[in-house]
Amino acid sequence: MSRMSIKREWVHGWLLLLPAMVFLFAFTHIPAVTTLINSFFSTPRGRRSAEFIGLENYQEMLTDDVFWKVLWNNLWYAIGTIPLSIALAIAMALWVNDKLAGRSFVRMAYFTPTVLPLIAVANIWMFFYTPSFGLFDQITGFLFGWPASNYLGNPETALNAIIVVTVWKEAGFFMIFYLAALQAIPVSLKEAAQIEGAGRWTVFWRITFPLLMPTTLFVGVNAVINSFRLVDHIFILTDGGPDNASALLLFYIYEVAFRFWETAYAATLTVALLVLLSLLAIGQFFFFDRKVHYK
């Protein structure tokens, strides 16, 4: 091959890559790098332009009580939503994978929360949680005679109330992945185990669950990312309150950036979030790698 044609191919290749690269750089890489740079500068105010201040923003972050509070909240939120939504997703998938009458209806019913926008979901749950008139108060009041309670307005329960909404929203989505994975497991494996003396429970723990591991890894990584990413419903339900009881990291970043206009500090928090997410994702892959069997 001549020099000329090698060069032609090279140009061709880059031209083909160009459109995607332009968008990727414009909307992902450049903002990310800018964010990192901004986190080392002060927030420009009025005529005072941004100054390089080194790690000052990071020092501020470490001493910021609200930052630690929302981080802690986020941890609880993750612990509260991830295992529960995964367990529910598996249970629902097992259930709709069985032969049962009207199973496509049940599948659809379980999947519905997923197709609803989170804001719409939040509005539905707003009604469920409304003190006195809401669905929950109506039910608990009717059945047990409990007094009206303000689940969203109480610092003790606000975060848990949000966790419930998130689990409700996410479990149906994860179910779809588990359903697909379950259908890929040959029935003969279950039959072989049955013949060898395994009951339903043993079949699940010793055969089905280990074979679902690749799906669990995938869903787990997604769930972790979602637990830091999905905050839309907080705006509707609690607006982070009361007293930051239900604020999560990303919600706090939004507040700092677009309510307090401390853009540099928001950039710092964003960098912290990115580092945290990368560490979690990497850690998860290494942790699961030894336990996951790809066929």
Next chain:
Amino acid sequence: MTSLSLKNVSKSYGAVEVLRDIDLEIEEGELIVFVGPSGCGKSTLLRMIAGLETITSGDLEIDGAVVNDYPPAQRGIAMVFQSYALYPHMTVYDNMAFALKLAGKPKDEIERAVRDAAATLQLDHLLDRLPKALSGGQRQRVAIGRAIVRDPKVFLFDEPLSNLDAALRVATRIEIAQLKESMPGSTMIYVTHDQVEAMTLASRIVVLHGGNVEQFGPPLELYERPANTFVAQFIGSPAMNLIDATVASAGQVTTVTMADGGHADAPIGSSESDIGSAIKLGVRPEDLSVTDSDDYLVKATVEIVEALGETTVVYFKSQNGRDPMIAKLPGIHKIERGSELRLIASPEKLHLFDESGRSFLYR
């Protein structure tokens, strides 16, 4: 001693009856082969014995106890699946030890059982591998090993060789035969639609067709004395020729005549009432030979000649739209296409079937 018996066993899926009144008595130590065309219910029957399908009606007894309602694990059976069904996330060792672990056997006993089975099947060096790192034949052996360690009363095999290539099939078939020999007390039921497997492995063969047992007997009995035209044509390859004939005289020896002037005296009993009835004369391709005399069985026009060296297979033109006749002549013959040949067969190789397809021998 009877090891397994089916009494009037039937199976329906909704309104569709796939097996009808199956009666089988299987002795301890037998290797029974279920054969039949695709969709005849072989797998269904095997899975009913295993307990993976419910029995719609009738009784299944294993070692004298009716086990219709026993879960699979309590029937004392082990099954080898066509797809092997090895647990992909467990090593070969764990695959083979799974049942014993579930049964709560002590560790050293499990270890011994697995190592013994592995030695028999030459799997020693593979015990730490995952199934995905095994060849098809090795997977098959692990599946068999998994059955052996449990020391079951009855082994069930569902087309265990159908995923292997031709050479490996033969090798594994021989291994299974040797395995059976080393375990004379165990009963095996083996499903296949390969009649070579059936003929070579079986102590007795069950021929299934359309949900019925067409015949149940030793391989050579099925070959030499087929009960009906279905078995006659299913066992043996190429299939038995069936020729339209008319009964000319009855008695200890039945004389039949063919439309083209051929005739035969078959040493098969018939009664006066048969005289004049239209029947089928059966003769296997390998039992036919060419003759010059006027005393022939049939004559037919050669259409295709396949010279294979050890044999010459001659395909004749089909007459009045029937299946073309085939003759399998030993050795090399010079036969012209389009020539007319006269064929004969020795009388004891002839079979007679009435209009309903039933053999005269079983009336």
